[in-house]
Amino acid sequence: MALTPLNSNNQLTADARSLNALKLQAGNKDPAAIQEAAKQFESLFMREMLKSMRDATMKSGMLDSAQENLGHDMLDQQFSVQMSGKPGGLSDLIAKQLSRQMGVADTPAFDTPSTLSLGNRLPASPKLPALPPTSDASSAKPLKTTASQAGFVQRLEQAAAKVEQQSGIPASYMLGQAGHETGWGKHEIKNANGTPSFNLFGIKAGPGWTGKVAEVTTTEYVNGEPKKTVAKFRAYDSYEQSFQDYAKLINQNPRYANARQQTGSVVAFANELQRAGYATDPAYASKLSRAISTTQQLQRNQPWRGVA
Incomplete structure (x- = not known):
């Protein structure tokens, strides 16, 4: 069965027969099939990202309907197809990794930038070998940073890195959220006598x-x-106690179970925290994503960079 190029029919390989044929050809170490599978994987990944972005957008509810949702889904599919398979894109990276794992010479592809990264929320189908989770923020346009932001990250990253080893939550995620919650140290919560409370995450004191x-x-x-x-x-x-209490909250509270599964993606992690009700600000996810990206950029560009 001949392969149908992804962009020639402008659609995803969604039916079981086509998927099985594609998996069979890729399993036979066919370079063209590997490249096609990589394109399909990227397209599905892009579709998931677009869906997450739509889900995070505030809606009025006045014009919402099943027909509108179906239209959005079809539009997202078309966009994902058009954005996938570009030279130097995610599909090149996937194809190279699949080729190495299968013992096949690298499939023809453009070299990918060293800054390219991808999240770990990849679609379940087609079922191909998983890629290592990294941040999805490093490929964005460089952010403007300040000396106060750099000082905040440098001052606290050792404590954050220690808690990362204990909890599995990336230090850069915790530092970025602490920076957002405190205005990068300018608006830390104080005790009545003016001394610091060391509360970096705005965690309230509930009945327990x-x-x-x-x-x-x-x-x-x-x-x-x-x-x-x-x-x-x-x-x-x-x-350090503040970082520990935050990590305990995220790892042990059932409401943040989905967020715990998204530590390979800045955007997905921030969106899940907002969905779980971590903060009441309707724009919290986008603000938090930017703060984490800022932290990661500072760590990449500074000689004192710690564990991100």
Whole structure:
């Protein structure tokens, strides 16, 4: 059965017969089949990203319908097909890795940039060997950073790296979220006497909290509107304790189970935290993604870079 190039029919290989044929040819170490499978994989990945972006977009609800959702899904499929298989893109990286794993000479492809990375939320079909999870933020346009951001990351990354080894949550994710929550150290939560509470993540002191507490005025979003309110926040003895308590919250609270599965993708991790209700800000996911990307850029560009 001859391969049908992805861009010639402008569609995904979605039916079982076509998928099985493609998997069989790739398994026979056919370079063309490997390249085609890589394109399909990239297209499915791009479709998942587009779907996640739509899901994270606020909707009015006035015009939502099953027909509109179907139209969006079909449009996303067309976009994913058109964006896949580009020279130097994700499909080249996938094809090269598959070729190495199968003992086949690299399939014809353009060299990929060293900064290209991909998340670990790849579609389940076709079932091809998984790729190692990395950040999906490094391929974005360089962000503007400040000296205060660099100082914040440098000051806290050793503690974050230590907690990463214990929890599995990337240090750069924790540092980025701490930077966002505290304004990169400019708006840290203080105790009543002005001393630091060491609370980097805005974690509140609920009924089950038996430790120290700091009461401050904060902004909450109610029905999309910002409201000032006095809230009780947890207080710690060190920044490392703050990282440890945050990691415990993410790893042990069932509401963040989906976020725990997305530590290979900055965007997916941030979206899952917002879906779980970590913060009431409707734009929290996009702000957090940018903060994490800023942290990773600082770590890549500084000689004191630690474990990201």
